Amino acid sequence: MRMLQAKHDIPKLLELMDQDRELFVPVRDEGGGRFARWSDLDLSVNEDIENTLMLAGEATRRPAKDQLFAETATLFRFRLEQGDFHLEEPPPGPSPRVLFGVRPCDGRGFQVIDTLLVGPHGGDTAYQQAREANLLVGVGCKTPGPDCFCTSVGGDPHSSDGLDVLLTDLGDAFLLESITEPGRDWLSGLQKHGVGFLHDAGKRDAERARVAQHEARQRVPRQVDTSRLPKILERSFNSDVWATVAPACIGCGACTFLCPTCRCFDIQDLVQGSRGARVRVWDSCMFREYTQEASGHNPRIRRAQRWRNRFYDKFHWSGDGRGNPACVGCGRCITHCPSGIDLVEMIERVTSAEGGA
Amino acid sequence: MSANPYLLQRARIDWIVQECGGPRPIRTYTLDPEDSTEHFAFEPGQCVQLSVLGEGESFVAIASGPEQDEPLQVTVMRVGLVTTALHELNIGDFVGLRGPYGNGFPVDRWRGKDLLLIGGGVGQAPLRSLLHHIEANRSEFGRVQVFYGARSPEAMIYREEFAAYEAHRDFDLYLSIDWKWGPDGPLDEDACEGWARVNLSNLRSTRIEQDQVRFTGFVPQIVQAVAPSPQSTIAVTCGPPAMIRRVVEGLEGLGFGPDQIYTTLERRMKCGIGLCGRCNLGPVFVCTEGPVFSYAQLQDLPEAFA
Amino acid sequence: MSLPQVLDRHLRDLFGSGRVNSVLGAIPTRGPLGMAQLARTPEEVERFTLSPLACPNLLVHLTSKEARLDPTRFPLAVLARGCETRMLNQIFSEHGLRRDQVYVVGLAHCPGAIDPRRLSAQLPVLRGFPEATIEGEEVVIREESGELARLARTELVLERCRHCQNHEPLIDDYRFDLVEEADWIEPVSVDEDPGVEAIDAMIPIERWAYWRSQLERCIRCHACRDACPLCYCENCILERHTPCWVKRSVNLPENTAYQLLRVMHLVGRCTACGECERACPVDLPLGLMMRKMENLVREYYGHRSGLDPSGEHLLSIFDPRDTTATARLEQ
Numbered sequence: 001m002r003m004l005q006a007k008h009d010i011p012k013l014l015e016l017m018d019q020d021r022e023l024f025v026p027v028r029d030e031g032g033g034r035f036a037r038w039s040d041l042d043l044s045v046n047e048d049i050e051n052t053l054m055l056a057g058e059a060t061r062r063p064a065k066d067q068l069f070a071e072t073a074t075l076f077r078f079r080l081e082q083g084d085f086h087l088e089e090p091p092p093g094p095s096p097r098v099l100f101g102v103r104p105c106d107g108r109g110f111q112v113i114d115t116l117l118v119g120p121h122g123g124d125t126a127y128q129q130a131r132e133a134n135l136l137v138g139v140g141c142k143t144p145g146p147d148c149f150c151t152s153v154g155g156d157p158h159s160s161d162g163l164d165v166l167l168t169d170l171g172d173a174f175l176l177e178s179i180t181e182p183g184r185d186w187l188s189g190l191q192k193h194g195v196g197f198l199h200d201a202g203k204r205d206a207e208r209a210r211v212a213q214h215e216a217r218q219r220v221p222r223q224v225d226t227s228r229l230p231k232i233l234e235r236s237f238n239s240d241v242w243a244t245v246a247p248a249c250i251g252c253g254a255c256t257f258l259c260p261t262c263r264c265f266d267i268q269d270l271v272q273g274s275r276g277a278r279v280r281v282w283d284s285c286m287f288r289e290y291t292q293e294a295s296g297h298n299p300r301i302r303r304a305q306r307w308r309n310r311f312y313d314k315f316h317w318s319g320d321g322r323g324n325p326a327c328v329g330c331g332r333c334i335t336h337c338p339s340g341i342d343l344v345e346m347i348e349r350v351t352s353a354e355g356g357a
Numbered sequence: 358m359s360a361n362p363y364l365l366q367r368a369r370i371d372w373i374v375q376e377c378g379g380p381r382p383i384r385t386y387t388l389d390p391e392d393s394t395e396h397f398a399f400e401p402g403q404c405v406q407l408s409v410l411g412e413g414e415s416f417v418a419i420a421s422g423p424e425q426d427e428p429l430q431v432t433v434m435r436v437g438l439v440t441t442a443l444h445e446l447n448i449g450d451f452v453g454l455r456g457p458y459g460n461g462f463p464v465d466r467w468r469g470k471d472l473l474l475i476g477g478g479v480g481q482a483p484l485r486s487l488l489h490h491i492e493a494n495r496s497e498f499g500r501v502q503v504f505y506g507a508r509s510p511e512a513m514i515y516r517e518e519f520a521a522y523e524a525h526r527d528f529d530l531y532l533s534i535d536w537k538w539g540p541d542g543p544l545d546e547d548a549c550e551g552w553a554r555v556n557l558s559n560l561r562s563t564r565i566e567q568d569q570v571r572f573t574g575f576v577p578q579i580v581q582a583v584a585p586s587p588q589s590t591i592a593v594t595c596g597p598p599a600m601i602r603r604v605v606e607g608l609e610g611l612g613f614g615p616d617q618i619y620t621t622l623e624r625r626m627k628c629g630i631g632l633c634g635r636c637n638l639g640p641v642f643v644c645t646e647g648p649v650f651s652y653a654q655l656q657d658l659p660e661a662f663a
Numbered sequence: 664m665s666l667p668q669v670l671d672r673h674l675r676d677l678f679g680s681g682r683v684n685s686v687l688g689a690i691p692t693r694g695p696l697g698m699a700q701l702a703r704t705p706e707e708v709e710r711f712t713l714s715p716l717a718c719p720n721l722l723v724h725l726t727s728k729e730a731r732l733d734p735t736r737f738p739l740a741v742l743a744r745g746c747e748t749r750m751l752n753q754i755f756s757e758h759g760l761r762r763d764q765v766y767v768v769g770l771a772h773c774p775g776a777i778d779p780r781r782l783s784a785q786l787p788v789l790r791g792f793p794e795a796t797i798e799g800e801e802v803v804i805r806e807e808s809g810e811l812a813r814l815a816r817t818e819l820v821l822e823r824c825r826h827c828q829n830h831e832p833l834i835d836d837y838r839f840d841l842v843e844e845a846d847w848i849e850p851v852s853v854d855e856d857p858g859v860e861a862i863d864a865m866i867p868i869e870r871w872a873y874w875r876s877q878l879e880r881c882i883r884c885h886a887c888r889d890a891c892p893l894c895y896c897e898n899c900i901l902e903r904h905t906p907c908w909v910k911r912s913v914n915l916p917e918n919t920a921y922q923l924l925r926v927m928h929l930v931g932r933c934t935a936c937g938e939c940e941r942a943c944p945v946d947l948p949l950g951l952m953m954r955k956m957e958n959l960v961r962e963y964y965g966h967r968s969g970l971d972p973s974g975e976h977l978l979s980i981f982d983p984r985d986t987t988a989t990a991r992l993e994q
Contacts, residue, residue, distance in 0.1 A: 119631030
């Protein structure tokens with residue numbers, strides 16, 4: 001299903017979207033942008049919306065990940081008694097929501113997390129519930145950011161992987177295309193109510209979109225050959241290259257916390273009086289403490305070991321279950337690394353050091 | 358969508374045994390899981406997630422045997438946040454329990470074979486589970502040699518049980534303490550009473566001549582001195598990483614193949630169900646695909662001996 | 664060779680004479696930031712740059728856990744601007760490192776360092792590590808096309824450089840002038856810091872609303888702590904479990920506790936290098952927080968950290984006649 005939406009009617013569309021499902025949108029803020037609840041924003045004028053919503057240009061600095069995989073999520077609640085406890089009834093799952101303006105790299109990121117948050121004893125319920133409750137409406141990247149390299153890892157500025165609906169910027173309008181069945185249903189629901197500003201798209205619009213998508217692909221600023229990595233990494237774990245790979249790293253978790261596919265977590269209990277909750281909170285494989293055992297032993301005490309682990313996890317051990325690496329090429333870890341470490345350069349360095357051997 | 362995998366059941370602490378004291382005391386807890394109207398089924402070598410609600414969870418090996426008539430037991434050393442809180446609990450208090458997790462020892466493949474069980478410190482817990490299983494099914498296994506070492510006589514766990522084995526000679530038993538030797542013998546003779554100072558190069562004959570069970574020395578040395586035959590034998594070793602490394606080296610020297618040596622690995626764990634990421638050896642999670650690995654498997658896994 | 668010949672030769676000679684085991688400098692990256700590089704051989708010095716784009720504070724590679732795992736890097740020569748020499752003083756005065764472990768190559772007449780985020784906000788299409796020079800009040804950037812962009816220096820430098828009072832090295836074993844003639848940015852007065860004044864002018868409820876809106880954004884990635892060369896405790900209180908002072912959960916109370924603890928552990932130590940703020944991936948105004956704290960330390964104790972390598976460390980001074988803090992409390 002294809003619809004056309006004039007840009008100046010976007011506010012009407014957003015109001016409409018917010019009726020059946022709670023609407024979340026990418027918002028420019030003091031921290032480089034993140035997703036926020038539409039109803040919490042005080043936007044009425046068109047200009048405001050254009051300035052505030054990040055539907056073009058650089059993506060939100062914080063990926064859409066945190067909307068489904070929250071930094072702090074409750075696993076269950078309990079009541080404490082002297083030497084005893086009782087679990088509380090779980091609250092109802094999240095109500096239906098729509099994430100509007102998800103970038104294709106973030107959409108592909110969810111596909112990676114889908115594979116990682118499932119194990120032999122079942123999946124992470126909080127994530128799976130959020131995944132089911134959220135309809136993902138993506139917007140293609142007309143102008144990719146400075147460190148984007150999505151096309152080198154199986155992606156595209158207009159990839160529809162993991163999304164329910166994809167928007168393509170046609171200049172004066174957006175083309176809305178349904179990708180999945182729920183996306184189609186949602187779009188036809190909008191159409192019923194959006195009489196007057198949501199139009200059926202014609203063949204010409206679809207062609208314009210293909211051209212725009214092709215042009216955007218040419219604008220992806222960085223390319224790197226990752227095709228040889230799986231073979232190279234198979235034999236390079238004990239290579240000397242890891243000792244030299246990122247000596248400037250300061251061991252913070254900025255790269256992993258801004259990554260659309262990182263999902264490592266810690267579990268903690270929070271207690272107030274007799275009431276408590278077990279929560280999962282983001283953690284990072286770049287932290288020394290991450291693998292520190294209570295005995296004092298730490299199998300990944302050195303930063304080079306942690307870097308190697310992260311690199312292998314992105315490009316060898318994990319993936320999106322469809323043959324692509326667990327990196328979606330969004331470039332956030334490059335642009336925002338406080339130490340200036342460049343993942344693309346690391347890929348090249350590993351490839352050239354180990355590729356010939 | 359699956360049921361919430363983090364949910365746990367209440368388990369009542371029915372009994373507590375203080376195995377040893379010191380700065381890192383070890384206790385064995387007998388648990389009565391509330392939801393399991395039937396037996397809490399598991400394999401020797403498997404683990405459970407034990408919760409002290411309000412403090413957190415700890416991934417611990419089950420220390421009791423899997424047979425129907427045995428109550429569920431875990432042996433826990435006080436080292437971190439959760440284990441410290443657990444040590445504060447009393448009989449009648451409740452802990453949270455989920456599991457069993459992990460793979461357990463492949464005992465079905467070991468039937469008919471001779472076994473070496475080589476344990477050190479609190480690492481004996483999963484071996485105790487295995488040992489109980491062997492006891493209950495004694496005829497299915499060949500000769501069983503049990504090595505267990507601790508820092509000192511006081512640091513030994515399962516002391517009464519070992520004493521019973523010693524009295525009844527159910528297994529070939531080699532108990533040892535890491536005694537520090539001075540130039541003129543052990544630093545404190547009294548503490549060493551009953552623990553033979555032996556010529557490690559000729560331990561075997563010492564034992565046969567003197568019917569000795571208790572020795573001084575490090576576990577890998579004792580194993581080396583006894584020099585068990587690899588013929589149709591499986592060796593299982595659990596304990597501190599440094600001990601495991603030396604035991605494995607020694608066994609290889611004795612001709613044990615990598616598929617004849619098994620061990621359990623310890624890593625920092627959180628979820629216990631292969632989601633949270635931290636216990637990986639390359640693409641393999643210790644919590645789900647371990648903690649039991651053959652040495653042959655470990656040779657192919659990165660950071661297994663880190 | 665990207666270093667001036669005289670400096671390049673001096674650094675090579677340091678290896679040759681056996682004076683140092685490594686030299687710490689910055690190399691260009693493919694983005695507009697620059698990256699620390701520990702040269703172990705004279706040849707590696709070749710890639711070093713003095714570009715104002717190379718802004719990370721390098722000293723973290725002297726005090727980090729990683730540096731302590733690798734004592735072979737010492738004695739070490741470091742290329743240090745004024746702000747970094749002040750911090751080195753502080754590290755020496757609290758015995759974090761010995762003076763003889765560090766050979767200080769002082770970079771004098773520092774005209775300021777360029778904030779990559781301010782740069783990319785002004786030149787969003789800029790790629791790579793462009794040639795950048797500071798000419799008086801202008802920063803001249805050579806874009807890939809060869810075109811020159813001239814931008815106002817005060818609009819482009821790091822926030823910390825707008826407040827800098829240490830353009831010249833406080834200590835050095837060798838000195839190199841970054842520009843021929845010193846031409847500093849007139850620093851924001853410590854007494855009239857508009858950022859701090861705006862906070863002070865707020866009534867408590869407004870002030871809390873402000874910090875709340877900022878702290879809510881913190882993702883607890885530890886970049887502020889890990890980028891700080893003065894955060895080198897072996898067991899950091901922010902990640903201890905027994906007792907657990909700050910929970911891992913990311914929410915306003917824990918984020919607030921986290922940042923307050925971080926600030927409190929830098930009282931009398933912070934030299935306002937602003938590296939925490941620069942490192943923050945979500946742009947928290949951490950420099951403002953540190954400047955406010957520094958002002959309080961100055962006001963209460965008349966103390967400024969890092970001015971003297973053999974100076975005393977504020978929190979280890981005890982003087983029974985000291986009335987500064989108590990006098991303040993009695994008011």
